[in-house]
Amino acid sequence: MEHSWVKPVVAGMVTALVGFASSFTVVLAGLRAVGADSRQAASGLLALCVAVGLTTILMSVRHRLPITAAWSTPGAALLLSTGPVEGGYAAAVGAFLVCGLAIMATGLFPALGRLIAAIPQPIASAMLAGILLKLCLAPVLAVRDVPLMALPAIVVWALLYRFARTWAVPGALAAAVAAIALTAPTLTFDAAPVVVVTAPVFDLSAMIGIALPLFLVTMASQNVPGMAVLAGYGYRPRLGGILLTTGAGSVAGAFLGGHAVNLAAISAALAAGPDASPDPARRWIASVTSGVSMVVLGLCSGLAMALVLLAPPVLIEGVAGLALFGALAASIGAAFRPGGAGGLESAAVTFVVTASGVSFFGIGSAFWGLIAGGLIHLLLRPQTPSLRSTRETESA
Template identity: 45%
Template sequence: MLRDLTPQAVFIGLLAAFVGFASSFAVVLAGLRAVGATEAEAASGLMASAIAMGLCGVVVSLRTKQPVSVAWTTPGAALLAGSASVAGGFSDAVGAFLICGGLIILSGLWRPFGRAVEAIPGSLANAMLAGILLVLCLAPFRAIAFDPLLGLPILVAWIIGGRINRFLGVPAALLAFILVVVFGVEFPPDWQAGIAASLLPAPEVIVPTFSLSALFGMALPLFIVTMASQNVPGLAVLKANGYVTKTGPLLTATGIFSFLSAPFAGISSNLAAITAAMLAGEEAGPDSDKRYWGTVVCGVAYCLFGLFAGVVIAFVSLAPSILIEAVAGLALISAFGAASLNAFKVEEERPAAAVTFLAAASGMTILGISGAFWGLIAGGIILALAKRKSA
């Protein structure tokens, strides 16, 4: 296995972990606080969630030898952030987290769901992936609009590095990001004290309680959003990159780690989509059979970020979030191009693929579920009707 480890896999794994953690930890914290967590419980939840998704990614990737990327449920955290505290307090919310983890395990053991996901046409899977990636691939240009002195050096470094070697573009952009933050961002006077005070948050064990209001108001919506907005796109990303996976064991694994992290205030773990595109594509190495090491490295980095969640939060918050998104967008441009090409390759499937792409890129949400899922449904209906007409 160590012979499969490549420098590209190490770099893209570290980059994916940085992007995945830094771009969404604020949403997770806001979600935990919104449902009643104290500052100590929220820090514990962030740590537990990061460690759970890191360990899950390492275990699953080593077992399958595929780049199965695992993340926390960012849409689920956003759902929590828009929710009110449940009547029973944060212990009821933890009970809801446990129920959600149990439902994810059940979905992994229920074979009809796995067959439905495996039946997704390749054109629609690629169209959804391209739509998801489009928003983030626009981030480098939005960063330039935000502040040319901060955003332009990252783009220029990516272009120059890519001209030297196509695998040097993203490392050059990341180096430019670090330099821009160090020399171009004004740090508050007490930033060092803030980082020192954030070392190693202590885990908090919350005894869960259960109520009908938390079940229907939090657990079920969290489960639906996690499945529709994260697990389905995550499986589609793997399929779009040519990996044949068994759906059930992957979902079961994420459910188990979600269940184990819940008593420490951890939110659900699920299959990733954005970082999966980074780790399953050519940026992780030319040999697709060796890319799983990228997700292993990413998982280990997640665990380290979790252990030092307080320090990471304090440092990353010093930089504008758009700069982090810019580096991620540059890393995903080649994946976006490949997915777009494959989505519209078959002429008869282009209308359905176009609808899926536009819905996924629109950013819309209906009933708390993202446009990626609804685009997949709409594209599937259009494709089914077209095939029925031709028959």
């Protein structure tokens, strides 16, 4: 008879492998976009793996619940869409640190969480969709520029998305690796793990252009859905404690280049669902195994960076874009769902401004999209009955 621990252990290893393979290219591309060199980007990936692994183990063992942490994939996409900021990579690291502190503060002061929840859902979703759009266009550009390398990856992704969705992006990555091995020139590289400490610089434009939107997308697209996934399987841990733990992990990892650690959303179901164990009380073993496996995978960060250096940048961005199609579809659906007056218009404005990639005063488009959409929402929202009656009385 199969031992009761085998199934959750295997599920935990699969959770970590899928989470790593599905989006490490997004992380590396995002860090490179904000100014990290190859060693700093590899260090950031290693820091995220270790922080994700340790926070997962800590939360799972403490609560005996299948609580799985992850890095913020939408946050990495934000970095890619934002690009270089004033103050360079050190200013981006300062923004990562402030984002982690903000996550911890939200755990300490629930009023901050309520303030974030007050942002209209269409606007928050439209901002995320605008961030993701550029990266999700990359597979099309890859087909144009490197068709012999991109098309096999896209075909594998499409077939697996139909028949084994969990493995769609890892399968596409494997196809891309095979194409790289067959066509890329032979290069010498050091695949050993790299640790690079970067002293943070606190620049106002980086705080507004990176820290604020990174905090918002991490909360809205990762932590809140992650809690919903756990609740769907009957687990209801305190959000405050989770935010304190993942925020502390974000702060610790920021000095090495990690952008944000949060509650896992999609991959959380792999450890919290019945496939991990028929006994809900034993599924925390799966999340602990996932945490251990993620730390081990962090040792492959140097190899992952070497793979990125071997490949055409558009191919790596194309694979990253495939990983985000599901998130793009979900965010567009949530943004443009018919609702109250001004909802569609404010979402459209937020989406267009964010997707434009424009930067003013050194501040990226995600912030301006949020501001523009918010102003349109305030302008077009229905008047309250008291205000309407007052104006009618004055006009009479």
